[in-house]
Amino acid sequence: MATGWAGDGAVQDQIDATVDEAIQRARAHLREGPGLTHCEHCDAPIPEARRKAVPGVRLCVRCQEADDAAQQGGAAYNRRGSKDSQLR
Template sequence: MATGWAGDGAVQDQIDATVKDAIQRARSRMARGPGLSRCEECDAPIPEARRKAVPGVRLCVACQEAEDAEEGSHGGYNRRGSKDSQLR
């Protein structure tokens, strides 16, 4: 099957690279070390249950939700460059 300039497994290679990048990005954002008893942003107390559930926690729930929303607003880039994904 003719695929133009791309090799036979090029699409799967791009998918695998995207997944690998996402995993590395998620691991780099994970907190390490002991968790805090107070939020580093607003100084609110972090409940014991949250500290046990999320090792290395540094933010209260409200501040974590705000940070997650801010990170989610940044769009990723399109590796494939397909016309369909560029139209969205």
């Protein structure tokens, strides 16, 4: 049951939109094709097993972890300004 100006299911619509945007962001960062043999940040060799497991790999594990941690910093911010963050 919605109150005020919100329609029925408005909260679920906001949650669905947030999830859809996260999926689109993740898909945009997927790479394809052959990966690099050396990390583009630190020039460390990338093992063949990693290149086979992660198509289009460009970073070694250490640099990838650092990059992921840096990107997680803004993930807690609710860009929509809605209350769906209370449901997490």
